[in-house]
Amino acid sequence: MELPASVQEIADVIGRDKALLLIGKLPRSYSRDKRYPGAKNSTLVMYVPTVKRLGLDHFLVKTLGYIDAVKMCEAFGGEIMYPASCANIHRAFRDQSILSMVRAGMRPVNVAAIIGVSERHVRNLAKENPPEVCPVASNDNAEVNNEAAA
DSSP states (O other), X not given: OOOOHHHHHHHHHHOHHXXXXXXXXXXXXXXXXXXXXXXXXXXEOEEEXXXXXXXXXXXXXXXXXXXXXXXXXXXXXXXXXXXXXXXXXXXXXXXXXXXXXXXXXOOHHHHHHHHTSOHHHHHHHHHHSOOXXXXXXXXXXXXXXXXXXX
């Protein structure tokens, strides 16, 4: 899947896998959605310090490692970034993981507990995506009779 532009900027600096790892570990900022009562909006917020202010105990160093954290600081030093959450990429990965566990023989109750979704979601996902059926060979494993060929 294609990354959102705000995350692609990060991926261009540190790579796609590390960018998705970083996005997954960023803290969320919640605010009240004025359009709907009781609803909340969440956004990801990340401050990237300059290289001079990057300490070994900084969030970026702990998450990415020192070398990639320095790359981030050189590219975005001093900026407050609001990257996209990549929820659609996470959702697709989660659903593929669920399907692989179910097809491996795990019970939906156990899969739901591991992934953190409802058992109903697991069952519906398995029902909507049945395993692909391979055609059965005619008789490839039959014994070869050399006398009949002669």
